Amino acid sequence: MVRKAWKMISTALVILMASPIVAMAQEAAPAGGHSSGLIGLGIGLGLGIAALGCGMGQGKLAASAMESIGRNPNSTNQLFVPMIIGLAFVESLTLYSLVISFLLLGKM
Helix, strand or coil, X not given: CHHHHHHHHHHXXXXXXXXXXXXXXXXXXXXXCCCHHHHHHHHHHHHHHHHHHHHHHHHHHHHHHHHHHHHCHHHHHHHHXXXXXXXXXXXXXXXXXXXXXXXXXXXX
């Protein structure tokens, strides 16, 4: 099932890349030198990917901590502080992405 889905996605990607719409020449960039549409697309994709990665990382970290506490309930005090620090580090990566998106927004 996964192999079939991967094959369909890769085929669709090849068709999209080979389409004549993508191959057509693009108009010149605005006078500022930046294409605001691509910057906006980069901001949206960057924040989405950062939020997805942050959510997955936080979920894995919390699941591992809860599993460890479930196996050894006496380790709760020893795991709590490192877990919170780890969650803060994971969240900081998303905040860095937000700061970069604001910097890119200033270039639009």
